[in-house]
Structure formats: structure tokens, C-alpha cells
Amino acid sequence: KAGVTQTPRYLIKTRGQQVTLSCSPISGHRSVSWYQQTPGQGLQFLFEYFSETQRNKGNFPGRFSGRQFSNSRSEMNVSTLELGDSALYLCASSQIAGVTGELFFGEGSRLTVL
Amino acid sequence: SQQGEEDPQALSIQEGENATMNCSYKTSINNLQWYRQNSGRGLVHLILIRSNEREKHSGRLRVTLDTSKKSSSLLITASRAADTASYFCATASEQGGKLIFGQGTELSVKP
Numbered sequence: 262k263a264g265v266t267q268t269p270r271y272l273i274k275t276r277g278q279q280v281t282l283s284c285s286p287i288s289g290h291r292s293v294s295w296y297q298q299t300p301g302q303g304l305q306f307l308f309e310y311f312s313e314t315q316r317n318k319g320n321f322p323g324r325f326s327g328r329q330f331s332n333s334r335s336e337m338n339v340s341t342l343e344l345g346d347s348a349l350y351l352c353a354s355s356q357i358a359g360v361t362g363e364l365f366f367g368e369g370s371r372l373t374v375l
Numbered sequence: 376s377q378q379g380e381e382d383p384q385a386l387s388i389q390e391g392e393n394a395t396m397n398c399s400y401k402t403s404i405n406n407l408q409w410y411r412q413n414s415g416r417g418l419v420h421l422i423l424i425r426s427n428e429r430e431k432h433s434g435r436l437r438v439t440l441d442t443s444k445k446s447s448s449l450l451i452t453a454s455r456a457a458d459t460a461s462y463f464c465a466t467a468s469e470q471g472g473k474l475i476f477g478q479g480t481e482l483s484v485k486p
Contacts, residue, residue, distance in 0.1 A: 304476035366417035
């Protein structure tokens with residue numbers, strides 16, 4: 262069974278631009294969660310999608326958005342990038358909604374904002 | 376804000392020694408999980424302990440949970456250089472919705 266796949270793995274953007282990150286969950290997993298990891302703040306929950314619906318959202322500004330498609334693949338978008346958005350963005354999938362069980366993480370997308 | 380606080384922040388030991396990491400949390404939980412992360416990579420799930428369990432084993436890993444003290448510990452026995460990584464505890468609240476991660480313990484095992 263293929264694991265969670267995130268693309269792109271690395272990207273560099275400049276302030277004010279926008280970025281879209283993609284996540285393909287493990288086959289059969291319908292829940293996808295996104296986390297931001299930075300040295301200062303650690304791992305912060307962004308949002309969770311299950312069956313194309315956002316079930317839960319973390320404490321991030323509206324510039325951070327996401328969606329999930331009918332095949333469970335998910336994308337997250339960050340608009341009007343700021344320097345502080347530089348981070349490792351991690352996607353995780355699970356079989357059940359509510360993010361209470363084991364999460365399977367991808368390798369992450371490392372975003373650098375210049 | 377982070378739910379879990381981990382202690383120590385960094386730990387350096389020799390191969391063959393045991394490594395113990397501690398995690399404290401603030402609110403009632405459904406379960407507590409431990410994850411491992413190799414430098415800049417994704418997280419790998421190690422073990423899950425439910426709120427009604429006190430101890431759990433998996434290979435060289437032993438996890439304890441004390442809900443009265445809102446704390447957990449992860450013990451890695453007979454450590455190996457390959458165990459070098461960051462270890463995170465994560466709590467799932469009774470209401471569910473998200474895992475909240477601690478700041479992590481950076482473990483270095485020297486050969």
C-alpha cells in the first residue's frame with residue numbers, strides 16, 4: 262500500500278505570492294489533516310477534511326485554506342505569503358474522522374518564503 | 376497553544392542505554408500517542424495508549440500513562456544509533472477533532 266504522498270517536496274516563494282500544496286492519502290483513508298511545523302511554534306494543527314467537508318480548523322488566518330476532492334486527495338492553499346509562513350507543511354491521513362486514532366504522515370512540503 | 380509539554384527538550388545517551396522521555400498535558404484525553412520524526416521528515420506513529428490504560432509495550436518501547444497527573448512517559452530500552460530522532464507526544468481530546476502535539480524531545484544516541 263502506498264503511503265501518504267505530498268507534492269511538491271520543496272518550494273521557494275516570495276512574499277505576497279500564493280502557494281498550493283497537494284496531499285494524496287493512503288488508499289481507503291478518507292480523513293486528511295494538515296499541520297504546520299516551525300522551530301518556534303512546533304506542530305500546529307491547520308485543518309481536517311473528511312469526505313470533502315472541513316470538520317475542524319485550527320487557529321490560523323483566513324489566508325490558509327484547503328479542500329478535499331471526491332477521491333480524498335486534498336490541497337491546501339496559502340495566499341499573500343508572509344515570511345512567517347516558511348515552514349514544513351505536513352499532511353496526515355487516517356481511516357476515521359475526528360483525528361483520534363493513528364495518523365499516517367507524508368514527508369512534508371518545505372516552503373521557504375523570501 | 377500546545378497541549379503537551381515534553382521533558383527533556385534534548386537527550387544524549389550512548390548506545391545500549393535506556394532513554395526516557397516525559398510528556399505532560401492539560402486537559403482530559405481520549406488517548407495519547409507517541410510519534411518519531413527523523414530530521415525534517417514526516418512523523419511515524421510509534422504507539423497509542425488509551426485513557427483507560429496505564430502501560431503499553433511495543434518491542435523496545437514502553438509507554439506509561441498517569442491520567443491523575445496528566446502525564447506520560449516513553450521508555451526506549453537498549454537504544455541504538457538508529458533511534459536518533461525527535462520524539463513527540465500527541466493528545467487526542469475526548470471531543471476529538473485534532474491531535475495536539477508537544478514540542479518534542481530530541482534524542483541523540485551515540486555509537
